[in-house]
Amino acid sequence: MAGRLEPEPIARRDFLGLAGWWTAALAVLGSLAGMVRLPNPRVLPETSRRFRIGRSRDYPVGSMQVVPDKNVLLVSRREGFAAISMVCTHLGCIVDRSETGFACPCHGSSFAKDGSVVAGPAPRGLRWLEVSRSIDGRLTVDSGREVPAGTWFRA
Numbered sequence: 515m516a517g518r519l520e521p522e523p524i525a526r527r528d529f530l531g532l533a534g535w536w537t538a539a540l541a542v543l544g545s546l547a548g549m550v551r552l553p554n555p556r557v558l559p560e561t562s563r564r565f566r567i568g569r570s571r572d573y574p575v576g577s578m579q580v581v582p583d584k585n586v587l588l589v590s591r592r593e594g595f596a597a598i599s600m601v602c603t604h605l606g607c608i609v610d611r612s613e614t615g616f617a618c619p620c621h622g623s624s625f626a627k628d629g630s631v632v633a634g635p636a637p638r639g640l641r642w643l644e645v646s647r648s649i650d651g652r653l654t655v656d657s658g659r660e661v662p663a664g665t666w667f668r669a
């Protein structure tokens with residue numbers, strides 16, 4: 515007679531049957547948990563790449579100013595405003611300004627003042643970024659939107 519300290523042995527066939535049921539139950543629970551999580555996005559939405567850089571009067575005609583912390587050079591001319599990305603198109607280093615335009619410290623690419631490639635290995639010129647005016651009248655740059663080189667925003 516089996517007591518509390520000596521439980522009745524489970525037959526092998528019963529043990530395998532119970533293990534099968536538990537496995538099936540865990541699989542169903544796992545599937546349900548996955549279905550519950552499915553509507554929630556697994557990635558965070560990308561933060562906006564638009565940023566305000568100030569009023570147009572802060573950038574007098576003829577000036578070229580690096581926007582702090584943004585790796586963008588804002589060029590102001592009579593034609594309007596242009597934002598040139600200072601991210602090298604080779605492998606993404608931040609280019610330095612030079613007398614003739616821009617120079618990449620990583621692999622030696624150089625770019626003219628308009629961002630066009632003078633010497634590789636950069637495969638293409640620096641990106642020109644979209645400039646616009648926000649509702650409050652400040653100039654805005656969208657680093658996620660490239661415009662053709664030579665596109666000037668008239669304020």
Ligand code: FES
Pocket residue numbers: 602603604605606607618619620621622623634635636
């Ligand atoms: S990252 Fe600029 S030349 Fe390679």
